[in-house]
Amino acid sequence: MVIGVLRFTVHLPESASLKDKRQVVGGLLARIRTRFRVAAAEVDELDRWQVAALAVACVSNDGRHADQVLAGVLAYVEENARDVLVSSVSTQLLRL
Template identity: 50%
Template sequence: MYTGTAVFDVLLPSDSRSLKVKRSYVRPVVAALRRFEVAAAEVGALDRYGRAELGVAVVAADPGHVNSVLDSCEQLVAGRPELELLAVRRRLHGEDD
């Protein structure tokens, strides 16, 4: 069994000056990520209006499948025109960890 995680550090549009507006940008992205059958949530920068950290976790029997799913998630976040992807932190955990 292999698990993979990714944390996406994203910059939100300048009009996200309240947590309500921030949620209006983050919630659709998290919902779109969940279509890849991953666990997804906002995991960091919770009190910062212009930034968000989105976390994704996936479990699979094959490390190639884990990487493929994380690649798809990264492409989805990077392709959102309203967000700017600043950084991605990925980890793969295998049976030896």
């Protein structure tokens, strides 16, 4: 069994409040969960208006598949979330 974890930071330059941030981040996480069938959550920077740390997890029986799913998530965010800037990307595969 392989658990793939993608962690990345997004900057929200248009956000003027935590409400603005929650709206953008919540919608993005919902789209990621629905499209890729993965677990996704905001994991850090909860009190900052213009920054969010997000994590995505995928369970698979093949490391290459988990890596492909996470790469697809990252590509989707970079291409489709026009109101966020992605930085600090890290991916980890845990074999159990």
